[in-house]
Amino acid sequence: MPTVESEGASIYYEVGGAGPALVFAHGAGGNRLSWWQQTPHFERRFRVLRFDHRGFGRSRCEPDAFHPKFFARDLLAVLDAEGVGRAALVCQSMGGWTGLRAALEHPDRVECLVLCDTPGGLFTERILEAAGRVGRGAAANGIRGNAALAPGFPEKDPARAHLYDQIAALNTGFDPRWLARMLDESVRIAPERLAGYETPTLVVAGAEDALFPLDVLRHVADLVPGARLEVFPGAGHSVYFEQPEAFNRAVEGFLDEVHRA
Numbered sequence: 001m002p003t004v005e006s007e008g009a010s011i012y013y014e015v016g017g018a019g020p021a022l023v024f025a026h027g028a029g030g031n032r033l034s035w036w037q038q039t040p041h042f043e044r045r046f047r048v049l050r051f052d053h054r055g056f057g058r059s060r061c062e063p064d065a066f067h068p069k070f071f072a073r074d075l076l077a078v079l080d081a082e083g084v085g086r087a088a089l090v091c092q093s094m095g096g097w098t099g100l101r102a103a104l105e106h107p108d109r110v111e112c113l114v115l116c117d118t119p120g121g122l123f124t125e126r127i128l129e130a131a132g133r134v135g136r137g138a139a140a141n142g143i144r145g146n147a148a149l150a151p152g153f154p155e156k157d158p159a160r161a162h163l164y165d166q167i168a169a170l171n172t173g174f175d176p177r178w179l180a181r182m183l184d185e186s187v188r189i190a191p192e193r194l195a196g197y198e199t200p201t202l203v204v205a206g207a208e209d210a211l212f213p214l215d216v217l218r219h220v221a222d223l224v225p226g227a228r229l230e231v232f233p234g235a236g237h238s239v240y241f242e243q244p245e246a247f248n249r250a251v252e253g254f255l256d257e258v259h260r261a
Contacts, residue, residue: 004080006074011074020045024049027092030171038251055178071098076102089102090251092117092238096118096120097120104197107198113199117209121188122220127219207231230250
């Protein structure tokens with residue numbers, strides 16, 4: 001059970017498979033276990049690293065130490081601990097704050113980036129409005145799958161909807177009110193900071209995402225230089241969870257394109 005110390009937190013991670021390094025960064029509704037439908041698939045061709053963000057799953061930090069300004073440093077600490085110089089990143093929702101900042105500040109360490117239903121800390125007025133709603137909803141109601149899944153998904157697949165909530169319930173060290181810190185001005189990425197950005201980027205969007213709606217994610221893809229948008233009809237905020245086969249094909253195809261370039 002490997003852990004690495006980083007900026008006042010103990011970060012838990014897991015590694016499996018062999019090949020080019022591929023890191024999965026989860027959202028606020030999950031932890032490393034969220035990628036159970038991706039891990040066996042990608043470990044056939046990649047060295048897969050999954051970690052719990054600080055305060056989630058088995059990663060620990062004091063309440064005051066939960067802040068997105070540390071996320072990219074936590075990721076680099078995991079890469080350094082495993083001797084990984086460069087990795088592809090797949091980042092869901094909150095995890096986008098980890099991935100985009102890492103790509104901006106350490107482009108030599110990030111081979112490519114997949115932003116899954118997330119602005120990744122990039123902010124305009126349109127994005128801020130949506131992100132504010134997400135934070136207020138989590139603070140008031142906690143983090144449950146109903147908001148992060150497409151309408152009708154819990155009725156269509158009650159077992160997986162139940163599993164989504166059970167995975168989220170394992171985050172006993174996390175207070176949903178802390179999500180307000182994701183909006184802190186110190187971690188907002190202004191569009192002009194993307195000048196010169198060259199990391200190959202895929203933006204994944206669920207057409208039925210109620211948290212970051214499709215028009216917001218189109219806006220994100222337009223702002224990120226060279227980014228490609230892939231829309232998944234019928235999916236909500238958690239494409240990776242709801243439509244794993246289609247998600248895996250899209251991500252693997254993108255990674256193959258990057259490796260051929």
